[in-house]
Amino acid sequence: MADQVLDAKGLNCPLPILKAKKALKSLEAGNTLEILSTDPGSVADFAAFCRTTGNELVEQSEGDGVWTYLIRKAG
Amino acid sequence: MSNVAEMSSPQAQPGIDPNTMSIIVTKGSLDWAYPPFILGTTAAAMGLEVTMFFTFYGLNLLMKDLNLQVSSLGNPAMKMPMMGMHMGMPNIVSAIPGVDAAASKMMKNLMKKKGIAPIQDLRELAVEADVRMIACQMTMDMFEYGQEDMIGGLEIGGAATYIEVATQSHINLFI
Numbered sequence: 001m002a003d004q005v006l007d008a009k010g011l012n013c014p015l016p017i018l019k020a021k022k023a024l025k026s027l028e029a030g031n032t033l034e035i036l037s038t039d040p041g042s043v044a045d046f047a048a049f050c051r052t053t054g055n056e057l058v059e060q061s062e063g064d065g066v067w068t069y070l071i072r073k074a075g
Numbered sequence: 076m077s078n079v080a081e082m083s084s085p086q087a088q089p090g091i092d093p094n095t096m097s098i099i100v101t102k103g104s105l106d107w108a109y110p111p112f113i114l115g116t117t118a119a120a121m122g123l124e125v126t127m128f129f130t131f132y133g134l135n136l137l138m139k140d141l142n143l144q145v146s147s148l149g150n151p152a153m154k155m156p157m158m159g160m161h162m163g164m165p166n167i168v169s170a171i172p173g174v175d176a177a178a179s180k181m182m183k184n185l186m187k188k189k190g191i192a193p194i195q196d197l198r199e200l201a202v203e204a205d206v207r208m209i210a211c212q213m214t215m216d217m218f219e220y221g222q223e224d225m226i227g228g229l230e231i232g233g234a235a236t237y238i239e240v241a242t243q244s245h246i247n248l249f250i
Contacts, residue, residue, distance in 0.1 A: 012190040014117040018200055021120035039190075052121045 002034035002070055003027060009038045009066060016042050017049055020071070024055060029075040032058065037067045046071070096246040097126045099237065103135025105143035105179055105194070106153075111250045112136075112197040118246075119204035126244065127201070128237045130211035134218065137210055137225040141195055144179040155181060202228055209236060 006023045008016040016037045023033050035046070043060070046069050050057040054074040061068050096118045100111040111127060119125045129137050136143075147153045148169035154161035155178075168174060186193070192200075201208070209232045210225060222229070230236075241247045 010190045012192075014113050014120070015190065015192050018116055018120050049121060 003031040005034045035069045094123045095244040097244040099249045100133035103132035105145040108194045126207040
């Protein structure tokens, strides 16, 4: 289970990223954030976000038009 | 050639933090307000230090009261999704009073429906993320705006202020 869940369904670029950043801020390093998004652009964007910020994209999945990302906050 | 790679690599500019970006914001319509605020807030969320310099019509985006409008006049690329099609507007129709206001309202409704943030929200997020915002003094003089017309937390500056920022920024955009 993720330490925190962010429901960003229905939100468009760049809101899922901005809200994820805000949520990560409140997490301790090493803790995880699960994000739900309906934005198809979020696939490329969360990968780029994690590469640039050093946070780890642990896993991602898709079902019924909802993408789920699990991100571990960098130390 | 290796030139392109060298130019885009952070090492190409010694002494400049690769995580820095500046944006010159020159346009103040509803549609053009999005690129600078989307990129500015996202860059800040990705850990970049961001400076936005608002000049000419871009100054419009700093007003306390935002009522941004879009115009289809002279904009052949603006085609709105309608009844399963994409509809453009002939210039002669765009020029009729009230058409811009209706088109603006339509675009705002469309944005709301698609979960796109209003500019007010993105601007607030930019302020929260400590994006440095500079209003152009010359434009304020020309259009007779004072600091009391604009949101708080702004710096006032001119060309030299921006150039200094640009020399210290790895990414410099003009929008």
